[in-house]
Amino acid sequence: MSTEPRLTWNLAHDVSEVLEYHFMVNALLAGSVVAVMAGLLGWLMVLRKETFAGHTLSMMAFPGAAGAALIGVAATWGYFVFCVAGGLVIGRFSGGGRGRSWSEQSAVIGSVQALALGLGFLFVSLYGGVLGDLDNLLFGTFLGISDGQVLVLVAVALVAVSALAVLGRPLLFASVDADVASARGVPVGALGIVFLVLLGLAVAATAQITGVLLVFALLLMPAASAQAITARPGLSLGLTVAIGLVVVWLGLGIAYFSPYPAGFFVTSISFAVYVGVQVWVWVRSRARKETYIAERPTEGVIA
């Protein structure tokens, strides 16, 4: 008899087989926590059009891991520290005001990323060894998630989500209309910095599951899909979390039965949802345009 996991036609049996293993339960728990946190913060990231900032924060993994190796602590700690510091730096230097146009903001974020990666190379050169954790950090792992790691993720998620619960209303106001919010006395700049720090936490946590390269699978794609489906904030926020959870569960489930990394499946499913939604929105808008043209009165219209 083979000990390889095998997919059968009996879905209930497959699910119970997956759940028999402690490491799979841990993976699903961690994945669910991350999906919720990444969904909430990613939703705001898409709304605030800070995708590039989110990507730059994910790249902080490299200097984080290399710096941690240099001083001899676990890579995760270096990662969290660099992500939060990166959020602070981007928030401080790319924030509105002081005559920076939006085109210059993208240059600032790019410069921060390049500088961080440069630091990473410096740390590797000073360390002189091989970074053992780098593969897991880049491509994600779900096999070896310990109870302790799950606890850390839950704690980080609790901090991030409760901060969002407190700041959610002014943050939404500042994200949708910064000028009016600032006129009403909302500290728009400070909120932007706090948001980027929270985003840094979420990115570092998400990377534990998907790997650094693929954090957008949970951070960006569910939120972008949900916001394309509906403009109502509450509904699309709920949809974001729901899509993220389904993507993680399916991705981890399929990865259990296959030799390929979980990150690939999570990304592919998430991307399929994203493309499907975009196509649906496009088809719907075309159909609307056609009915509009068909019903439009012909007289008195300037072509």
Add this chain to the structure above:
Amino acid sequence: MFSQEFMRNALLAGTFIALACGVSGWFVVLRGQVFAGDALSHVAFPGALAAAAAGLDERVGLFGATIAVGAGIGLLGRRSFAGGRGTAGAAPAGDTAIGAVFTFVLGLGVFLLTLFSTSSGGGSGIQAAHTLFGSIFGLGSGEARLAAVIGLAAVGLMIAIARPLLFASVSPDVAGARGVPTRLLGIGFVMLLGVVAAEATQAVGALLLLGLLAAPAAAAHRLAGNPYAGIALGGLLAVAAMWGGLALGYAIPGLPPSTAIVTLAVGIYYTSTLVA
């Protein structure tokens, strides 16, 4: 320093790649497309892996992937510029699509990498993909010459389309009304950026591409009001950062040249924000 062959190769390739990055970077910053350049450097790696999987030369996949994704970003960019241009402080909405697409392409890269490491005959493919992404001190003389030629050609093309591209970037509606093919220019520009990204990524690494694309050009935007002066200044500052970084990397043991180059470039930008 100049008696070492690796140093001469690094200077030759580095100068022209920096020039291409600085010149095209001026337009990249003007159009707010630094993220697009970053994404292009990321898809180079899966492109090379896919070519290796198909048994083709890695360069085919490398340039093919960046140019194809560049064309896609150009197509998406047009739509977002139409809506996002007017409001100050708003980034183009195309960033979301860029993020989604390059993450998926990276996901495919992860899949291909696993495919290689689990199948028996794939070892050489990984090896090829690894050696493909060299460091600037590891260039052969043939590679350095090729990098210089591609860099120079990119600068020439960029100067050739500079005038209409400037018009189309600053005022897309008016340019369109005057018969400038704004959409075609936008797509062509990102495809050209794809060529620069592919060459820079394989020759000197993605890190240098990003640093040289964003920082010197942003400094040039601050320091020069005239567009042509700005383009020239962007190229000059990038080359200056490259030369200074190479010299520092050579002189100080343990300091990677790419770190020195990027630090100088970002330092130039930071100084420019204090001055202007």
